[in-house]
Amino acid sequence: MLKLYNTLTKSKERFMPLHKGKVSIYTCGPTVYDFAHIGNLRAYTASDVLRRYLEYLGYEVRQIKNITDVGHLTADDIAQADTGEDKMLKASKREKKTPEEIAKFYEEAFRSDEKEMNILPAHYFPRATAHIPQMIKMIEALIEKGHAYEKNGNVFYDVTSFKDYGKLSGNTLDNLKVGARLEEHPDKKHPWDFALWLKAPENHLLKYKSPWSVGYPGWHIECSAMSIEYLGDTLDIHTGGEDHIFPHHEAEIAQSEGATGKKFSNFWLHNRFLLVEGEKMSKSKGNFYILKDIKEKGFEPMHLRLFYLSSHYRKQSDFSWKTLEQARANYERIAEWILKLKDISKSIGVIPAASEAIKQFESAMNDDLNTPLALSFLYELITETNKKITENKLPAKEAGEILAAFGKMNKVFGLKFSESVTITADAIMTSDDDIKAKLIADKRLEARRSKDFQKSDELRKEIEKMGYLIEDLEDNYRLKKKS
Ligand code: AMP
Numbered sequence: 001m002l003k004l005y006n007t008l009t010k011s012k013e014r015f016m017p018l019h020k021g022k023v024s025i026y027t028c029g030p031t032v033y034d035f036a037h038i039g040n041l042r043a044y045t046a047s048d049v050l051r052r053y054l055e056y057l058g059y060e061v062r063q064i065k066n067i068t069d070v071g072h073l074t075a076d077d078i079a080q081a082d083t084g085e086d087k088m089l090k091a092s093k094r095e096k097k098t099p100e101e102i103a104k105f106y107e108e109a110f111r112s113d114e115k116e117m118n119i120l121p122a123h124y125f126p127r128a129t130a131h132i133p134q135m136i137k138m139i140e141a142l143i144e145k146g147h148a149y150e151k152n153g154n155v156f157y158d159v160t161s162f163k164d165y166g167k168l169s170g171n172t173l174d175n176l177k178v179g180a181r182l183e184e185h186p187d188k189k190h191p192w193d194f195a196l197w198l199k200a201p202e203n204h205l206l207k208y209k210s211p212w213s214v215g216y217p218g219w220h221i222e223c224s225a226m227s228i229e230y231l232g233d234t235l236d237i238h239t240g241g242e243d244h245i246f247p248h249h250e251a252e253i254a255q256s257e258g259a260t261g262k263k264f265s266n267f268w269l270h271n272r273f274l275l276v277e278g279e280k281m282s283k284s285k286g287n288f289y290i291l292k293d294i295k296e297k298g299f300e301p302m303h304l305r306l307f308y309l310s311s312h313y314r315k316q317s318d319f320s321w322k323t324l325e326q327a328r329a330n331y332e333r334i335a336e337w338i339l340k341l342k343d344i345s346k347s348i349g350v351i352p353a354a355s356e357a358i359k360q361f362e363s364a365m366n367d368d369l370n371t372p373l374a375l376s377f378l379y380e381l382i383t384e385t386n387k388k389i390t391e392n393k394l395p396a397k398e399a400g401e402i403l404a405a406f407g408k409m410n411k412v413f414g415l416k417f418s419e420s421v422t423i424t425a426d427a428i429m430t431s432d433d434d435i436k437a438k439l440i441a442d443k444r445l446e447a448r449r450s451k452d453f454q455k456s457d458e459l460r461k462e463i464e465k466m467g468y469l470i471e472d473l474e475d476n477y478r479l480k481k482k483s
């Protein structure tokens with residue numbers, strides 16, 4: 001029985017879908033003005049694991065992930081996010097491109113990062129700019145029902161009109177009075193009202209016609225409009241990072257429930273943040289990483305994926321190069337184990353999965369998707385089987401059953417393994433050939449470090465003759481068996 005922690009009820013609840021056998025998920029997607037950083041990728045990996053586990057349990061999942069290519073202001077710390085500079089426009093100035101070019105470029109980059117991370121693509125990625133009519137329709141409904149008002153071409157949500165405001169985040173209007181830091185808009189009735197539509201200044205690049213003004217939508221309305229468009233008035237699960245609980249998701253509830261009069265989402269799942277060496281990531285601190293940085297250091301996206309799985313999505317995770325190295329070592333340990341199991345079980349046909357391993361895996365995952373616990377069961381299994389293998393006591397049938405169990409679990413972990421093991425400078429190798437190749441590669445790294453390119457070339461040829469391919473990375477290398 002799957003239990004998920006629901007931010008709305010602040011408790012672990014038994015998961016039951018609205019419609020038997022089917023689950024709808026809405027995942028807040030990227031604002032496509034820059035590359036996704038490793039914190040964003042943690043959030044998308046967390047919702048990917050959720051989706052994969054629901055599919056593992058036999059549900060037919062429909063997942064929607066929006067692409068924010070309009071609006072979304074830079075002043076996120078100003079709680080209502082309707083003042084400040086537009087992120088898309090800022091990027092457009094920075095890169096001297098049109099907002100459309102910026103959006104296209106970073107959307108492609110995002111899709112490619114997700115692919116490399118083996119994150120299953122959502123069933124649909126609706127773009128905000130293509131759903132302005134749906135947003136306008138929803139704003140009209142909100143005005144009609146007394147939840148929103150227009151002034152000078154701007155439309156705001158009247159938070160005092162929605163009695164449940166604060167039910168997700170605990171930021172009820174009474175609580176918000178204390179310690180509020182908020183930039184006020186002269187047209188707002190109440191400081192916590194938030195923008196649904198804003199009149200565009202003359203030189204604003206992205207603007208649309210509406211009954212109120214030529215302008216652009218507030219940040220929150222797109223998710224309400226697109227979620228309802230593709231998943232109906234009520235959905236099963238809404239996901240996002242913890243920073244979205246307030247104001248974004250609180251606003252989504254007020255808008256959607258205000259407009260439809262129905263419950264918006266049954267479950268709200270939020271991942272906690274990823275920190276880098278205990279600190280918030282920021283470009284100015286130089287601790288801000290994107291997937292490209294990870295690869296340039298000689299790591300693979302799968303090492304990062306395993307790093308993510310190694311902490312529970314609802315706990316803060318602390319990234320450092322050292323913890324990533326640990327994840328790589330674990331990844332290589334799993335990869336070598338698979339090869340050994342394949343070797344032993346070779347002659348066996350289709351075999352049922354080892355039931356004990358599956359039971360442990362499911363018990364961990366059923367408890368609010370506890371991937372670190374599921375992994376620790378896997379590592380125990382690896383230790384046990386490796387012991388049997390060294391003692392020559394692992395029958396082919398058992399090897400096959402274990403392999404089948406791993407195959408099942410890995411549908412959820414989503415780790416990709418190539419046929420040959422990748423070797424890098426700090427890998428621990430066991431096969432004789434690999435060790436020999438690695439020794440030469442280490443020598444070659446030394447030669448490159450001392451800029452002895454002739455020697456480095458000679459060693460490359462030697463490595464290739466042994467049947468390996470070597471790729472240069474920044475102060476590292478990647479060695480692969482030729483296939
Ligand atoms: P954004 O493009 O800023 O809306 O972020 C995209 C997703 O990444 C959202 O679900 C955020 O909550 C999430 N997110 C942003 N920063 C981090 C972080 N440091 N750790 C984990 N998730 C994050």
Ligand code: ZN
Nearest residue numbers: 028029223248
């Ligand atoms: Zn959203």
